[in-house]
Amino acid sequence: xxxxxxxxxxxxxxxxxxxxxxxxxxxxxxxxxxxxxxxxxxxxxxxxxxxxxxxxxxxxxxxxxxxxxxxxxxxxxxxxxxxxxxxxxxxxxxxxxxxxxxxxxxxxxxxxxxxxxx
Amino acid sequence: xxxxxxxxxxxxxxxxxxxxxxxxxxxxxxxxxxxxxxxxxxxxxxxxxxxxxxxxxxxxxxxxxxxxxxxxxxxxxxxxxxxxxxxxxxxxxxxxxxxxxxxxxxxxxxxxx
Numbered sequence: 425x426x427x428x429x430x431x432x433x434x435x436x437x438x439x440x441x442x443x444x445x446x447x448x449x450x451x452x453x454x455x456x457x458x459x460x461x462x463x464x465x466x467x468x469x470x471x472x473x474x475x476x477x478x479x480x481x482x483x484x485x486x487x488x489x490x491x492x493x494x495x496x497x498x499x500x501x502x503x504x505x506x507x508x509x510x511x512x513x514x515x516x517x518x519x520x521x522x523x524x525x526x527x528x529x530x531x532x533x534x535x536x537x538x539x540x541x542x
Numbered sequence: 543x544x545x546x547x548x549x550x551x552x553x554x555x556x557x558x559x560x561x562x563x564x565x566x567x568x569x570x571x572x573x574x575x576x577x578x579x580x581x582x583x584x585x586x587x588x589x590x591x592x593x594x595x596x597x598x599x600x601x602x603x604x605x606x607x608x609x610x611x612x613x614x615x616x617x618x619x620x621x622x623x624x625x626x627x628x629x630x631x632x633x634x635x636x637x638x639x640x641x642x643x644x645x646x647x648x649x650x651x652x653x654x655x
Contacts, residue, residue, distance in 0.1 A: 430585075517586065530588060533586040
């Protein structure tokens, strides 16, 4: 099946620093990737939709200047949390859309990145 | 706008017993429906999906779900659970198969020996 990886899996950083998270589709090309965040004991909330070669589309309430998304190639999207603060601590999960014949697209999820901001 | 309701936040069950995890959705347009499983400290894995056709959908690990349009439900079932099925299960909906997903709050399934 389709595999999506994320790096790093864990990151601890000081308040005020920036953190970059990578999301890669390993065995397929993904024109669309999605970024979610998941707070403890809560569901996934979509942050933004990332399309290769164009600007990301952010959900309402998500600061685009704080959460920078770059989708430079069909297999890589990055999320940079700029000037991270403790309230940004969360589990960040990406997904990639694998286009299949007949329009049977499916999102495949990465294993997630746990961010802790001290 | 769509929304997804998972009525049970936790479902404890004994090994080899049947289980049903409930999911209801609301939407003004046709939707696609998904069930994902999340094991501790891991990402989400697709269990099954309904895009069109037969309303009974079979997925991995012996799970199945039935789409009921009149009741706007997509309940997940397994006739006999294993300890390894202990995980959190998320129901999700999207307007089109490649669109962004709206997730329910999840149901934690705990299988006990």
